[in-house]
Amino acid sequence: MGRYLVRRLLQLVPVFIGTTFLIYWLVWAVPGDPFAGKCGERRCPPEYVAALTEKYHLNENVFVQYTIYMKSLLQGDFGTTYSGRSINDIIATAYPNTLKLAVVALAIEAIIGLTAGVLTGLRRNGFLDNLVLVSSLFLIALPVFVVGFVLQWTFGVQWKIVTPTVSSEMPFSELLIPGFVLGSASMAYIARVSRTSIAENRRADYVRTAIAKGLPMRRVVGVHLLRNSLIPVVTLLGTDLGALMGGAIVTEGIFGINGIGRQVYRSIVTKESATVVSIVVVLVLVYLLMNLLVDLLYAALDPRIRYE
């Protein structure tokens, strides 16, 4: 187990270098002039351009730039934007907002998706089953911005139950609707996967044994059946956190949340390559660590899996 963990952590190194370089190179290759519009209507004075080019190593090739960037990154310094703002600050303000939104989305999709999946898996072909199947298909088919605008308009504008946009303190109650919107598609998948999983395991011999032992139904389902059925659902949930954070850009836009989605978009437009790369680097880290966590959770859920 310990050796497995070390090996997995070491595997993260090449993956991390590969992904970050790819991102760095992509942003570097995007055409555009970082000095465009920096000095108002006029072109920037050549001394200013020369100084900044020197400071940000803009004349070097992409490999050198990347190496210099990684060097300071390993010391915990994401660098500065061309206007001199610390990227660490930008990340420190944007990331918690997105993380909060993603965690709320994850919680909502886990609770609603799992409940729907378990109930329908136990009673297939009933009214609830059909309702869940149809509505989950709906959520999967609809783009996020449609779900977002419809819910924002219905709950925020028509019924005035919630504020249409999220205020900067991001209270939990205002995040419920955006969280639902962000997690809606995954929620539908969770419901379907857990439904299939429950329905499959329900007929398993060990469930029959548990009933034959005279255990109450809620224990048969809640302990014996659920534990086995959760295994595929956990993978889905674990890898979803990264996807939710990366995919939050549309939801953030609709509800006016100052998260990483907005920051990345703005930075791409202004060719702030260091900012884009830094935000994505943190996202990559989240993905990698969540994947590792899911693999470790497997062993906790299924003792037949051994790590060598």
Add this chain to the structure above:
Amino acid sequence: MSDILVSEQSAPGADGSGRPSGRLLEVDDLRVEFRTRDGVAKVINGVTYHVDAGETLAVLGESGSGKSVTAQTIMGILDMPPGFVTGGQVRFHGRDMLTMSAEERRRIRGEGIAMIFQDSLSALNPVFTVGFQIAEQFRIRRGMGRADAKKRAIEMLDQVKIPNAKGRFSNYPHQFSGGMRQRAMIAMSLALDPEVLIADEPTTALDVTVQAQIMDLLGELQRERQMGMILITHDLGVVADVADRIAVMYAGRIVEEADVYDLYAKPAHPYTLGLLDSIPRMDEKGQELRTIKGLPPNLMNIPPGCPFNPRCPMAQPVCREKVPPLLQIGSGRASACHFAEELVNRD
């Protein structure tokens, strides 16, 4: 879950009275069918048998003869749908379980009637330790604390002769060998000290030497505890040592019931005769093994008359017309063959 059996009707007993008879467990004219898309399969067509405290009844038959479905109906773990109980009673201490509430039936499971399954690897929950699955019964059914339940579970593992029971408590099912796992299964089924134990082909998944050990253990525990035991098997060799009585099933019916000795000495049904003839024997080494010709009937379309008539070497015209009822022949034995007397009296 819909697995729990609740019979809509309570059919009277085969003798028409349904009165309590002092028997421990009685299956009385039980009828079960499976309704599938392809049609209705009549899986159990009037099965009647009983078991008393301290005796072992072996239920013998080919796969598909309905022996396991009968057991599942007794336990109330039949998948419903597709299964439906269409008639008959299952009486425990004289009370029909098919008309009991789900909660009443649940209480009987494990404590009144317990069951051992064929494939212990799939019958045990793979994600919980063997100890947990045994101790669970003491905690949930007896309300014991964790420590007490663990102590009792280790005692149970000890009773089924699992070496190092204490260490084995926290092992998972896949860490046990097949034989040890079946022992653990036995420990689990006996935890609540049931009055009746149903063993559904308990040794089928094991190799021969282990089979004998498990059967010895079962026999020993059954005698010690004076349980009634229903041993479901298709293996005539297993039956001879352990059983007191044998009920032979064919196409969802009991075709013969007799004491072990009588059945082996003088079978009163051509199907039983065929089964006994098909046991390999040392003194006939080198000769072709005798088999029963043909296949068991399709349960969606059981032939008219005696269901065994298409395969029966003794079949007469009457066998294709009249279903032979299960009738007493002599003391304590019965046969469902028009020519039972002739069979028993021949030399």
